[in-house]
Amino acid sequence: MTLEKSSAPFTESAEESSSRSVNSAEVSAGDDLRGRVRALFRARPWYAVVVDAVLALGCGLADREARTGFAPGEIYSPLPPSLSGWLTLAVAGLLLVRRRFPVVVAAAVTGGLLLGTGSVLTLSVAYYSLARHGGPVRRIRTVVVTASLGLVTVLAVAVTHLHRLAPRHGLTASYQGVLLLVVALAAVVLPVLAGLRPLGRHPGWWETRRAMLFDVSLVVLFPLANPAVLLVDVVHGGSLGLPAPVVAALAVLGGLTVVLRRRYPAGVAVASIVLLPLVLPPLSALPVSLYTVAKYGRSRRQLLTISGAAAAVLLAWAYLVDLPVVLPMAMFLLVSMIVVPVLLGMYRGTKQSLLVNLRERAERLEREQHLKEAQARMQERARIAREMHDVVSHRVSLMVVHAGALEAGAGGDNEVARKTGALIGQMGRQALNELRDVLNVLRMDHPDEQTPEPSLPTLDDVPTLVEESRSTGARIDLDITGTPRDLDADLGGALYRLVQEGLTNACKHAAGAPVRVEVRHLTDTVRVRVENDAPQGPPGTELPSGGRGLVGLGERVSTLGGSFTSGALPGGGFAIEATVPLAGR
The missing domain is CATH 3.30.565.10 (Histidine kinase-like ATPase, C-terminal domain)
Incomplete structure (x- = not known):
């Protein structure tokens, strides 16, 4: 009876422990899954996540729009057009994890070409990520093997596309060879080379890599945004009657000058003012260039001259286009495109100058503090050297003198006294030599001064x-x-x-x-x-310690x-x- 009563609680406790172990296993499995999901974005700053999201969205939309520019049957695709478009977006979405799994992303994007995704931009970003984030262990071997296979696949798919396009568009063999070379360079070769040689901390004339990426983004924004609107404007008789290719080329040239805005702020501003009649003010690089002149310009006179010229050209443009409400629109354009950028640039420039001055002042004070500390150390070492010379050296010298007198006075009458005096004199002279070496070290005026090192025993x-x-x-x-x-x-x-x-x-x-x-x-x-x-026994002589x-x-x-x-x-x-x-x- 006792055994039955005692065994029942044991069975219940075993069942409870087993259920608790199952629950703990499920909880640990859930935690492990959540940990793996978090690991995909671990140690990634927010701007890196934003950049990857923008790249994935931009590449997916651009590749999908590029497919719609071809007639049905002109490009190779074993899938229906709608499915190929969605698959293109899905493949571009893999760029979100391009830093964590570069080899997998490059292989998936390359394999997507065989299904007719047409991921041209996505392919370039994937192979750049492969070379840039492939990891230091066996990086070159992995990049070479993966890039070689990808290059062969890209060329094979490109040949298939050209085989369909050449009869319809009359492409010659030499033209097809040039296209294949351009595709190979743009899709695989140049991205891999750019990834293998990453940018330094201060690339070119930029202060940081983030500043360079921001300027490059501006360059991409203005040339891509202006021509699309300008061509429509030219068709309706605008843009001063210039041909559409000329207007598009000038708009692209004006956008490309933005990359030089930190190095040549005045020149970029002048180019933006000259090209202002050819572009729509909302799409003009004028605010960016005026902000740059206000922040990085050489003088206030230069800023005033450039701002006045920009205001005059802007008012003339508003008058010539015969806006319905000239004065309010002109005031709005002056404030939004000239006044606000100039004031913001002056504020940022003044703040940056103040920070630079404060940093230089802090560094100067730190150097002065180090010099004062070094001078104080030198003075203290000189004082210690004087005290050691005046006290220790004097006492040891007297000990040597008395030992010599003991040795000379003993003569041959007391051999023990003579040997003891000689030994004390020898040890005293050795102590004086070692003391002299230590004093030479203490008397150095500078820590890096070259002095003979003391002869250390071994x-x-x-x-x-x-x-x-x-x-x-x-x-x-x-x-x-x-x-x-x-x-x-x-x-x-x-x-x-x-x-x-x-x-x-x-x-x-x-x-x-x-x-x-x-x-x-x-x-x-x-x-x-x-x-x-x-x-x-008790010590015979009390020595200081x-x-x-x-x-x-x-x-x-x-x-x-x-x-x-x-x-x-x-x-x-x-x-x-x-x-x-x-x-x-």
Whole structure:
């Protein structure tokens, strides 16, 4: 009975846990799907999404309209015309993911040609994206293989189209060859080359790539918008009686000059004023050129002259076309095409000049601050050098003098005193030489000044250091294993100072205790260890201690990429150890 009662809750809990696991699996699957959808647009700024959407819509509409310009049966398509048009829009929609999946988009657009989509502009954008966003890993190989297959497919489809068009339009063989070459260059070759060599941060005379793309968009806007309206206007007897091709060519030329507006603002404005009678004011580049002159122009006099000429030409145009309401329309055109662009350009130019001045001022103040800090550091280093020279050097010099007197006064009567005086004098002179090297570094006027570097000791000098300490009566065992190798000055000097600090600490705090120094030259590391046994009695001489020796050693070893340990041993002794890797040295 008890088992039945206990087993029932267990069964229910198992069922609940299984249901919860199923629900959690469904939730995780939903989260995974949403994560994949978000990944399509991850790390993409808003303007990139806008550009891709405009490209997809523009290419789809342009390709679909291009198909309607041909008579039925003139172009190859195994599908009905309506279905081909919608398929063209669908293929162009793939440009939304051209940055994330460039190879897939290029392959899909190329395959769409076999179904008669006629995606000419879409094909160019797809192959540019293939070369631009293909990724650094095996990029050249992927681009070459995909572009080669795409070029063969494009030429095959183009030959099929020309085979249908040539009899109806009388296209010769040489003309067909030129068309094939133009199609190959425009659809695949030039987009791939442009994508493989991306624009720099400052392309041409533009400050940024975004500024260049904006100007190119303006160039595309004005030449495409004006001729369509101008041709209708010419048919009805407008545009000063000029032939339609001349008017269209001048309109396109006026639109192309916009690309130079940042480099030659006055010239572009003059061209816009001259071409104003040939174009409709709403489609004129005059506001853009006046805005550019107000922002990038050289002087206010030049801006006033150009603005006055534009106003005169605009009023004359309004009078000649005999508008129903001349005065209100003229005032509206003056305000919208001259006054507003000029004021906006002056505001932007003044703001940009202010920002440039503030940036230069901030940079100048930062440089002055760095110079003041460097000067303060130099003064402090000079003060420290003077103090060290006046105090430490004086005391060590007196120690050397007294050691010499001790050595000379002892003579042959006391051999121990004579040797001790000689050893103290030698060590004092060595300390003075090292102190002089340090003072030379501190007295540098500039951080990059070339001065002779101090002669740093290395691990090869450890035996000499041990012998000097043994001469004081200390019991020191030295154990060097492995094959010594040439080490960097910083590495060898740091390990030498570690042995020196260990021997000094043993002399201070464990006088008379045995000391062991180990140097291990391993395959990829160097290990140095200094340890001493417990002191056998109170120290005989109290020596000053700053308490920063071990901290400084740890910092130096860490800078070299090694590990540093120090601490008391179980038997009452003390040990310090450092291990430094040799990789990359």
